[in-house]
Structures are given as structure tokens and as C-alpha cells.
Amino acid sequence: MAIITVNSAQVHYEKTGSGPALVLVHGTGSTGAAVNWGQTAPRFTPHRTVITPDLSGTDATLDDGAPLTAEGLAAQVIAVIEDAGDGPVDLLGFSMGSTVAATVAALRPDLVRRLILVAGWAHTDSDEYLRSLFTLWQNLGACDPDSFGRAVAMTGFSRGFLNSIGRTQFEALIPNMPPTSGTLRHIAYDLQVDIRPLLPLIQAPTLVIGGTQDLTVPVEHSRALHAAITDSSYAEIDAGHVMFFEQEDTFIKLVTDFITNPVPAGA
Numbered sequence: 001m002a003i004i005t006v007n008s009a010q011v012h013y014e015k016t017g018s019g020p021a022l023v024l025v026h027g028t029g030s031t032g033a034a035v036n037w038g039q040t041a042p043r044f045t046p047h048r049t050v051i052t053p054d055l056s057g058t059d060a061t062l063d064d065g066a067p068l069t070a071e072g073l074a075a076q077v078i079a080v081i082e083d084a085g086d087g088p089v090d091l092l093g094f095s096m097g098s099t100v101a102a103t104v105a106a107l108r109p110d111l112v113r114r115l116i117l118v119a120g121w122a123h124t125d126s127d128e129y130l131r132s133l134f135t136l137w138q139n140l141g142a143c144d145p146d147s148f149g150r151a152v153a154m155t156g157f158s159r160g161f162l163n164s165i166g167r168t169q170f171e172a173l174i175p176n177m178p179p180t181s182g183t184l185r186h187i188a189y190d191l192q193v194d195i196r197p198l199l200p201l202i203q204a205p206t207l208v209i210g211g212t213q214d215l216t217v218p219v220e221h222s223r224a225l226h227a228a229i230t231d232s233s234y235a236e237i238d239a240g241h242v243m244f245f246e247q248e249d250t251f252i253k254l255v256t257d258f259i260t261n262p263v264p265a266g267a
Contacts, residue, residue: 009063017045021086027095030182032058121221141179149174158240
């Protein structure tokens with residue numbers, strides 16, 4: 001475990017495994033990297049040094065409670081990469097983390113060898129579905145934690161996956177993203193984020209992965225990211241938002257194939 005100071009934040013990160021560095025940036029939720037990457041990270045550690053930062057809003061990282069911005073969260077990831085001393089890195093962002101990872105790649109191309117954006121989006125305001133979903137999460141989080149957790153679980157996974165795991169395991173998913181003040185800060189960030197001006201600045205070879213059954217961030221947003229990032233690659237997984245739980249082997253293979261291919265000359 002390491003803790004570094006970035007502006008007003010005491011940012012926590014973990015570093016495990018060996019080999020070229022892979023940084024995994026988590027999505028919305030105060031439990032941060034521990035829940036997002038607890039099952040997935042060990043799949044990479046035999047051949048990668050895996051670095052998992054906890055951004056502001058998570059239980060592990062303390063800050064002044066100010067509103068979150070893409071540039072501010074990106075500064076935390078940049079500081080972690082520099083502190084770990086493993087740059088340039090392969091950088092993977094999931095959901096909210098995809099907006100942060102894309103910002104890092106745009107602002108500090110020297111630190112990013114390859115970029116992977118999973119279940120991501122570029123902006124919220126003009127999509128009434130996305131805006132309304134995040135607003136619903138905000139409202140439920142403020143007054144009904146159980147319904148908040150149930151709504152997040154329902155939209156986080158495909159219907160087929162939820163039926164396959166059964167009622168007991170579904171109910172166990174509900175507390176995984178509690179509506180803490182940190183989680184609500186993440187949702188406030190989700191509601192206002194707009195990284196469209198940064199996307200043309202991305203230079204790293206990029207893979208965008210969308211989930212065809214994603215009910216949190218519909219797959220059209222991943223397709224739009226792919227269209228906006230020059231020479232990016234694109235893949236879809238037949239799964240919901242948290243596709244690395246539903247289709248873990250498929251996800252690991254897609255990412256591994258992409259990060260082990262030689263970087264094109266001049267990239």
C-alpha cells in the first residue's frame with residue numbers, strides 16, 4: 001500500500017505483480033478499486049505490474065470534499081504513475097474511470113503506452129437517459145439506500161446474468177456500492193462530466209470496449225468514443241455494464257491481446 005499527496009488529497013494505491021505496468025482506474029463508488037478490481041486484477045499480475053489507485057470519493061483516499069473534475073482526478077492518476085515509477089503504462093479505465101483515463105492520456109501522452117476505455121462515455125448533459133439515471137441514483141442515495149443499491153445492481157448487470165446467479169447472490173450485490181457521501185460525489189461528477197474537447201488529443205493506441213446489454217451507460221456511448229478517438233480499435237462484449245464480472249475470460253483476453261501486441265511505429 002502507498003499513499004501520496006496530490007493537491008488536497010491523500011491518494012491511496014496498491015501495486016502488485018511483475019512485468020510492464022497496467023493501471024486500472026475504477027468506476028463510481030466509495031469502495032473504489034477494492035470492489036471493482038478485486039476479482040480481475042489477479043488475472044493480470046502473473047505477467048503485469050498492476051497498479052490500482054483509489055480516487056477522491058473512495059473510502060481509502062481523503063481530501064477536502066470539493067467537487068470532482070476530470071482534470072483533478074486525472075492529476076491523481078498521473079501522480080500515482082509518477083510515484084510508482086513505472087511509466088509509460090498501459091492505462092485502463094472503467095465507467096467513470098474511463099473519463100479519467102482518457103483525460104490522463106490527453107494531457108500526458110508521455111505517460112500512456114496504450115489506453116483501454118471500458119463502458120465509458122464522453123459527456124452526460126445531452127443524453128436524457130444517462131442524466132435521468134444518475135439523477136435517480138442521487139435521489140435514491142439521499143433517502144433510500146436499499147433502493148439505491150438495488151437500482152445500481154439492476155442496471156449494472158444484464159438480466160440474464162442476474163437470473164443466472166439467483167436471488168441470494170443478487171441480494172448480496174446490493175450493498176456493494178453504498179450511497180456514501182463519496183459515492184454521491186462521484187455521481188455528481190458523472191452528471192457534469194464532458195471530456196469531448198480532450199478526445200482529439202489522445203495519441204496512445206486505444207481500445208474501446210462496450211457492453212451490448214449495458215443498462216448503465218448504453219453501448220452507443222462506447223461507439224461514440226471510438227468514433228471520436230483517431231485510429232482507435234473497438235470491441236463489444238455481450239454483457240451488461242460490469243462486463244468483467246459477467247464475461248471475465250472474454251474481457252481478460254481482449255485486454256491481454258491488446259496490451260501484448262507491439263506498439264505501432266511512431267505511436
